[in-house]
């Protein structure tokens with residue numbers, strides 16, 4: 214996989230194995246900082262899905278979010294992904310405070326800096342693979358002439374250069390999730406957020422998708438993976454454990 | 462389903478507080494052209510459903526157009542009939558008793574006086590037998606072969622003035638009248654009852670025992686109760702009454718140019734009886750324009766109502782399908798929102814989708830409606846009357862109906878939240 218844009222920290226050696234033990238001196242500046250984040254779903258009865266969450270996410274690192282079902286992992290991911298607004302707390306994305314942004318501004322920031330991979334793939338069935346992968350570019354307003362080449366490059370980078378113009382419904386689950394990964398990176402976001410990306414895949418396909426995600430880390434992107442699977446968590450540089458809406 | 466989530470996003474919006482647009486990157490704006498492309502891809506990718514929805518609108522619009530077209534054509538046909546037969550006919554009735562020099566049965570010269578009026582095509586005197594005649598092929602036959610029949614004495618020009626058409630033989634002429642010949646013309650209905658073929662004077666019928674030779678057979682205009690099943694003899698018979706038929710006061714039948722009837726109705730009594738025009742009664746047709754309007758406004762109101770109902774049903778179909786499609790495509794919508802589509806873009810795409818369906822349905826429906834109108838008119842032998850404005854308005858109406866029907870589903874789509882994509886099992 215190639216990323217001509219590289220990154221500000223492209224020259225720095227990032228050894229995933231060194232991970233959290235890499236020492237504060239080597240740690241890149243966080244791309245996401247959260248402090249005192251709480252999320253309460255208004256009831257009745259109100260659900261305190263997140264309580265006082267403080268964490269940061271750094272480029273070139275794979276972070277895993279683990280925890281029992283209903284503990285608040287998806288809620289945390291939706292706040293991280295600017296898909297939902299926290300009830301309380303501060304959330305800085307690339308140093309910008311997002312908590313006071315209007316919905317439009319939040320949408321804009323999300324579209325340009327974040328990429329998403331979902332457990333259920335969320336590929337649009339009536340679009341071809343290239344059209345699906347190009348969706349972020351469409352909604353970002355990237356000029357049409359640049360879209361297809363970029364989408365093709367992204368699909369090639371996930372090993373699906375031969376599946377450009379077919380509908381995703383003709384693909385296997387593993388292939389579909391790779392299309393979704395291509396879509397998550399086509400606009401070169403700083404952070405890729407994944408909700409159980411391997412939840413619907415067998416072991417071989419899970420490994421392949423995780424390889425792709427670790428490849429992104431090597432390009433200095435921040436990757437956040439919500440997961441149930443110990444093998445996935447084992448690959449992470451940093452593991453956040455969520456229990457009852459609290460992160461440890 | 463939507464409702465609970467809407468409340469949540471509302472609260473999220475409130476929490477988001479004052480607009481921080483100044484420092485935020487410009488909101489990505491999905492271009493209108495891209496929305497059109499995305500809408501088209503969705504419609505094309507879901508062709509079967511698109512087609513079904515389209516059919517709904519097409520049927521509604523075709524029904525609307527066909528009812529309008531057929532009504533207009535029917536009204537046209539109705540007013541054609543009025544125009545041709547009624548609107549140009551003026552009848553002047555003579556008094557039943559002689560008054561102020563006006564006789565109930567004038568001599569034949571009267572027709573000459575009205576013929577001179579501007580706008581008169583032809584005119585002739587007619588008088589109807591007062592007694593029920595016995596019409597038979599046999600000289601002394603007690604049997605009446607034409608029990609419903611009437612006998613009319615008429616000047617030669619009166620028959621064309623009454624729109625009778627010769628089908629066999631010939632008309633009698635002023636010569637027959639002047640020579641007081643006992644000749645007759647009979648209507649096709651009478652001819653078939655009397656089994657008369659109308660061939661060159663070789664058929665003879667007897668009216669109250671008096672023989673008349675049949676010169677020709679004519680067809681009475683449809684619905685004419687005087688001429689249908691009648692025997693017509695020259696006008697001299699009304700004055701001499703050779704068969705004892707007791708003729709009624711005469712009528713002058715005038716065929717006018719289109720639009721001249723009112724004028725002739727006013728002038729004819731003066732031409733016929735300059736000394737006592739008020740003794741004559743002129744019957745003029747109702748104004749053809751008001752007649753046509755009367756016919757149209759009644760039928761139109763009914764059929765426009767029906768058309769509106771059928772179009773409404775089509776619109777409901779579009780709206781329903783669009784709404785179901787929004788429910789089905791929740792994950793697609795949430796995804797687009799997550800990827801940067803604004804609420805407006807989502808609503809826009811769905812509006813465009815319904816609008817396109819409406820437009821396509823409008824085009825198909827217009828073509829169908831024209832076909833139905835044409836086929837119906839062909840079967841009914843009517844002239845096709847279809848306002849060209851309707852045919853161009855058809856697709857536009859489809860578009861507007863599609864947009865209107867798609868509005869609520871589009872707004873429902875815009876309410877779907879990006880966080881929807883993280884819900885398990887979606």
Ligand SMILES: Nc1ncnc2c1ncn2[C@@H]1O[C@H](COP(=O)(O)OP(=O)(O)O)[C@@H](O)[C@H]1O
Pocket residue numbers: 254260261262280281282283284285286287288289
């Ligand atoms: N939209 C919502 N409205 C109300 N409660 C919610 C909503 N989403 C999640 N919750 C609740 O918040 C808690 C955390 O949910 P979630 O973040 O989905 O957990 P996880 O992803 O770890 O299974 C759960 O109790 C869940 O029922």
Ligand SMILES: [Mg+2]
Pocket residue numbers: 286287885
């Ligand atoms: Mg979850």
